[in-house]
Amino acid sequence: MNTIRFERPAPGQATAVRFPDVARQTLENGLTLWAVEHASVPVFTATVLLPHGTGEDPSSRHGLASLTGDLIDEGAGDRDALHLSEAFAQMGTQIEVEVGPDACSISVTALSRFLGPALQLMSDVVMRPRLAEPDFARVRDLRLSRLRQLSRLAGTMADRMFVSEIFGDHPYGHGALGTTRTLETITVDETREFWRRAYGPSGATLLVVGDVQSDEATRMAIDAFGDWADTGSSVAAGAPADVMADSRIVLVDKPGAPQSELRIGHLGPPRLTPMYHALVALNAVLGGQFTSRINRRLREEKGVTYGARTTFDFRRVAGTYSCETSVQADATATAVADVLEEFETIRRDPVSADELASAQAALTRGYVRNFETAGQLARAAAQLAIYGLDDRTFDRFVPRIESIDAEDVRAAATMHVRPDAATVIVVGDAAACSQGLEKLGRPVVMGDPEF
């Protein structure tokens, strides 16, 4: 056996990414069509993207945007709820409606030969939903049950508590599904009114990505959506107040829980921040990947969790930065202290050249993996549309990340990682962990997320 066998081969170079060309056309009704050819497997993804999301829920009607999203495919055009599902199923697919803070997306992924009929059915769902009273009552009851189920899930309890503490009264400060209280006040007429305001062609984008010719996709899209007319307009959410210096620990009691679910963080910048690439690099060092500082410490050194990660949740007008983990109950307080210490350290000490180079290498060399399938390209294109980013945004990622230095990371950390302003959410057995938490020097209050 030769000794070369035991020398680890070098990694390669970063591959340049070039996002495929987008063929665009804006129709007279204001709808913008985007077609991206991706000749791989005979599959396409079509997405209608509306720039309206849960960030537009009125304060007494949390859940309205997503309830409307749930209802549009419960009967549309000539078909009732079950016949509509059957029509998609006869093409081997189903329709997916996702309602996020800034946008609503209605998507279908199917075999290429079904593009025409799938777009026709999608246009029924978007343009001609029935929004009928019996379907509304049924869907709302199912959602009330869903909320009860979620109210027992530690991760969802923590997420709800976190956004309501961080965003307060801002429209981002609630769970997408709403609460039992708000759902009991929302009426079917209000979903119709929301549909009239939000489901219009002006500002909307229809993406078709996959193994279909651009001109053919465009023709079929015009056929299906050409006579879509605007019926109203709505107002997007404004920016929330800046981060409050709130360093409380909010403890949500979950008796008997063998682990504590943690969320530690604060307000963060919006997607269009000029610091975007520095923040991505910073996050890769601190908690964005397996080898990041926080996961290494809590999982690989201490073994007290299955995993820990940090995320910038970038949204249109503001986001959050948070660490998310679930730790064994007897390690709750020490894990909170460890995370806050890592938040502090990365602000104080410059990252080493090796550590930064490693994070940059992971981000740049691995970037090409994000552009393999039609579904991945469709999601990427949707980001461009939602945030108004230009078509070469993804092409610039690799060189921009490579240009980040330790000073950029320190500056990003100083501004956007703020342990003193971080709220700590703990969903765990209060009897088992409150004593340890009291010793951390932060006020501890009891919390109860609303479902």
Place this chain on the structure above:
Amino acid sequence: MKVPFTKQTLANGLDVIVHEDHRVPLVAVSVWYHVGSKNERPGLTGLAHLFEHLMFEGSEHQPNGYFGPLQEAGASLNGSTSTDRTNYWELVPSDARRLALWMEADRMGWLLPALSQARLETQRGVVLNERRQSYENRPYGLAAFAVMSALFPPAHPYHWPTIGEPADLEAATFDDVRAFFKRYYHPGNASLVIAGDVATDVALAEAEDLFGQIPAGEPVAPVRVDVVHNGMRRLVMEDRVELPRLYLAWRSPALFAPGDAELDLVGDLVANGRTSRLYKRLIHDRRIAAELAAGQTSRELGGTFQIIASAAPGHTLDELEQAIHDEIARFADRGPSDQEVGRGRVQAEAAFVFRVQSLGGFGGKADQLNAYNVYCDSPDSFEVDLVRYLGASGRALGEAAGQWLQPQDAVTLGVVPLGQAASALSRAEVLERPA
């Protein structure tokens, strides 16, 4: 449906399968070890899954962990463990192919020199926390364990959970762990797929170069089990949940055995998604259920078929149980409509096409080539597999439901809110919730 490949078996027994696809500059590397929790024994469960952790911690020539060099090379990587097999994969930019292969070879041939008591202790802790996070601290999280324990007798290797019993994990010694590795982690019990932007001759030569000198191990004999039917059981378990939930489970055909694909289709037609019969009946029309899921889980030593439904507020598990058995009887009696058969076929066709979009990851092309190689001894089984679905007649679907899904053969489990065990499911024995 065709996924072209070249297969060679090295002298030490390692199967090497190469599939070329140059559309994206990526290579998927996948290694399957034909070992899962079925190869464990009572009292020493959870070892196959524990190895899925230890295999990332380091090997003799890469002692400081696997994530560092692979992430730096732009890889995504992961592994998973089932009753039947463990798999490990990397998806890398094409010029990091050799690195990924080198890493897989090093842990196949040279893992134990880097395995220390300290590493074992840390990963034991991580696994116990994975168990808490994924099962113990989740509503209904222990139901799947209870169902499998009831379907399979204590001596059957599907009786215990893949993640292991906590007491066994605590008790496993350094020597137990080493012995398990020596027995199951060697070229003759493994299968390697290299898929993507690489020339076949280059990939085969590299595999020979990097894996060829790993010593062959002792052949692993297939696990044999006596087919003992446990018979019907009715169980109820309390948990910190809101809605009572019913689990109906049956023993069913093994992976690729007659009836396996048919029951997979039956699951979709009867209880999966909004076009299924039970969705219409339980959720849409009668509104007695709030959640519904179903499916055939195919395994080497025998499958399981399950229907899971949560009761809508004000309704009982007995109501759900009766309605589900009625619908299955109707399906078995008259079979599906032509429309249902057509829907099942086009859904199968679409699913097979969707699955070949990705090279790597769980369920990508590399993973599927390995699955067919390990379970059918032929990576070339895409078409054979698909034909099982496209060729299933309506009559065969009705017969499969009638043969396998009889009420008297079911394990019935209710999971109910605290304090409600006594009244929740008629004639059921109360199961202690494990600590």
